[in-house]
Amino acid sequence: MILDDFLTRAVVAGLGVAFAAAPLGCFVVWRRMAYFGEATAHAAVLGIALALALEVSVVAGVLGVSLAMAVAVSSMGERGYGMDTLLGVLAHSALALGLVAVSFQSGVRLDLMAYLFGDILAVSRMDIAVIWGGAALVIALILWRWSALLTTTLSRDLAHASGINPGREKLILTLCLALVVAVAIKVVGALLITALLIIPPAAARPLARSPEAMALIAAFVGSVAVLAGLWISYLYDTPAGPSIVSAAALVFAATHIGAFAARRSS
Amino acid sequence: MSIVSRQRGAIVNLISARNLTVSHGGHTAIEGVDFHISRGEIVTVVGPNGSGKTTLLRALIGAVRPTKGEVKHKDGLRIGYVPQSLSIDPTLPMTVARFLALPRRHGTDHIEQALEQAGAQGLAARPLSALSGGQFQRALLARALLDRPDLLVLDEPTTGLDQPGSAAFYRLIEDIRSSTGCAVLMVSHELHVVMSASDRVVCLNGHVCCHGTPDIVASAPEYRALFGTGTGGALALYRHDHDHNHDHGHNHSHSAPDRDLAQTSQDAK
Numbered sequence: 166m167i168l169d170d171f172l173t174r175a176v177v178a179g180l181g182v183a184f185a186a187a188p189l190g191c192f193v194v195w196r197r198m199a200y201f202g203e204a205t206a207h208a209a210v211l212g213i214a215l216a217l218a219l220e221v222s223v224v225a226g227v228l229g230v231s232l233a234m235a236v237a238v239s240s241m242g243e244r245g246y247g248m249d250t251l252l253g254v255l256a257h258s259a260l261a262l263g264l265v266a267v268s269f270q271s272g273v274r275l276d277l278m279a280y281l282f283g284d285i286l287a288v289s290r291m292d293i294a295v296i297w298g299g300a301a302l303v304i305a306l307i308l309w310r311w312s313a314l315l316t317t318t319l320s321r322d323l324a325h326a327s328g329i330n331p332g333r334e335k336l337i338l339t340l341c342l343a344l345v346v347a348v349a350i351k352v353v354g355a356l357l358i359t360a361l362l363i364i365p366p367a368a369a370r371p372l373a374r375s376p377e378a379m380a381l382i383a384a385f386v387g388s389v390a391v392l393a394g395l396w397i398s399y400l401y402d403t404p405a406g407p408s409i410v411s412a413a414a415l416v417f418a419a420t421h422i423g424a425f426a427a428r429r430s431s
Numbered sequence: 432m433s434i435v436s437r438q439r440g441a442i443v444n445l446i447s448a449r450n451l452t453v454s455h456g457g458h459t460a461i462e463g464v465d466f467h468i469s470r471g472e473i474v475t476v477v478g479p480n481g482s483g484k485t486t487l488l489r490a491l492i493g494a495v496r497p498t499k500g501e502v503k504h505k506d507g508l509r510i511g512y513v514p515q516s517l518s519i520d521p522t523l524p525m526t527v528a529r530f531l532a533l534p535r536r537h538g539t540d541h542i543e544q545a546l547e548q549a550g551a552q553g554l555a556a557r558p559l560s561a562l563s564g565g566q567f568q569r570a571l572l573a574r575a576l577l578d579r580p581d582l583l584v585l586d587e588p589t590t591g592l593d594q595p596g597s598a599a600f601y602r603l604i605e606d607i608r609s610s611t612g613c614a615v616l617m618v619s620h621e622l623h624v625v626m627s628a629s630d631r632v633v634c635l636n637g638h639v640c641c642h643g644t645p646d647i648v649a650s651a652p653e654y655r656a657l658f659g660t661g662t663g664g665a666l667a668l669y670r671h672d673h674d675h676n677h678d679h680g681h682n683h684s685h686s687a688p689d690r691d692l693a694q695t696s697q698d699a700k
Contacts, residue, residue, distance in 0.1 A: 194520075194522050195520050195522055195523040196520070197520065312533055312534040312535070313534055315533055315534070316533045316534040318523065319517060319519060319523075319530070319533070320514050320517050321494075322489065322492075322494055322512065322514045322586075323512060323514055323517075324534075325489075325492065325493065325494035325512075326492055326494070326510055326511075326512030326584070327534050327535075329534060366522075367522070370522050370524065373524045374524050374526065374558070375524055375525065375526065375529055376523060376524060376525060376529070378524070379524055
């Protein structure tokens with residue numbers, strides 16, 4: 166069986182996350198939700214601590230706490246606080262609180278690194294099923310609401326006038342974000358999830374002329390980063406999650422230098 | 432689902448609102464506003480900054496829930512909305528044609544036709560980020576026209592356009608009204624330009640100060656109390672524009688100093 170090989174399992178898991186993160190990441194970039202993603206991802210550490218304490222599955226704990234954080238933050242967003250400050254407070258408090266809470270659990274000290282930076286080389290078949298299930302749900306939700314999400318992203322008032330409820334579309338993105346955090350934590354870890362959301366779409370931007378193209382190119386960039394990152398990790402024994410993000414960053418640099426050179430020469 | 436109720440039967444008003452009050456966060460933006468607009472009418476809402484113009488517009492299209500009062504839409508009313516401004520993130524790649532196809536797809540012919548109607552022909556393949564202010568406004572207008580609306584709603588549509596640009600834009604609106612028969616509801620601060628193109632003007636300052644034809648509003652004491660000092664020049668220009676016959680040229684403004692000069696030189700003799 167092909168999934169018997171740990172490297173194959175890692176590739177399959179990584180590609181699942183990359184495919185879901187690409188279209189969602191585009192909206193995170195277009196709507197300037199990077200901090201929002203960060204807060205949601207950092208809340209995952211608190212979710213892990215709770216899951217261990219309550220002896221429920223880690224995915225369920227992460228999903229619950231991340232969703233709670235995302236909903237809390239997005240409802241605050243309606244009231245015009247200083248969002249970057251507020252999100253900075255929430256993101257880092259959730260991370261710190263989560264680390265403190267995890268320290269009360271015996272025997273998870275060693276695993277902590279895995280939750281913060283991912284442990285893609287240790288994914289099981291069950292993990293793959295969870296990752297692809299979550300990824301498929303996120304992709305289906307975004308495809309289903311694509312036009313409504315784009316309209317809402319352009320202008321809430323335009324959405325209203327077209328009979329779209331912007332609050333509901335925002336809730337769908339919030340739900341997708343919590344789902345991606347829950348499934349990506351095993352692959353890149355809580356600290357680097359936002360990178361996987363933002364870097365591939367940002368790398369795709371200079372090459373894209375339409376929103377759809379940007380999402381597809383971002384999925385391609387994400388896949389290349391997963392493959393290249395795992396390959397580097399295999400060859401040089403580097404940590405897998407950070408290697409994937411580094412590979413994505415190299416693609417980002419390449420497309421932007423390429424676009425800059427093209428502008429100069431034209 | 433909807434926060435506005437639907438009206439059936441032979442009612443000519445496209446939108447009517449009674450005793451509309453909207454407050455958010457303890458601040459009352461508009462209070463006790465009655466409003467109606469009927470088929471084919473151009474109605475302009477004028478008022479100083481913070482007078483609740485945009486809030487009224489958003490309440491009328493159903494984007495904000497009124498605290499008190501009610502808004503009624505004619506059954507099956509199609510609204511074409513042109514927002515005040517759209518800040519499109521530069522990371523979002525989008526051509527004019529794609530923008531017009533949101534949230535519903537339309538045929539290429541239909542899109543070309545709407546662009547032409549809005550005076551934006553030939554822009555279909557251009558990225559939104561490469562448009563000038565005037566072109567962008569026309570693209571927004573074209574998008575609003577796609578669904579063949581009964582009512583065009585424009586919120587400060589000429590923000591960022593120069594005076595000839597906004598005059599041309601309002602002429603375009605009048606042309607569209609006469610070719611499609613749609614009603615137009617706009618909010619504006621450019622009193623003199625807008626008023627010449629309106630059938631009715633509503634002067635708003637939290638409540639309706641006065642309303643009626645442009646002439647009635649312009650001479651109403653409530654209107655003068657609001658705009659009299661700050662925009663005396665603009666108001667004078669408006670009156671001037673209207674009493675003014677374009678064929679006779681601009682002699683009066685130019686000759687005045689000359690005559691004064693002549694007077695002075697005569698006095699000197």
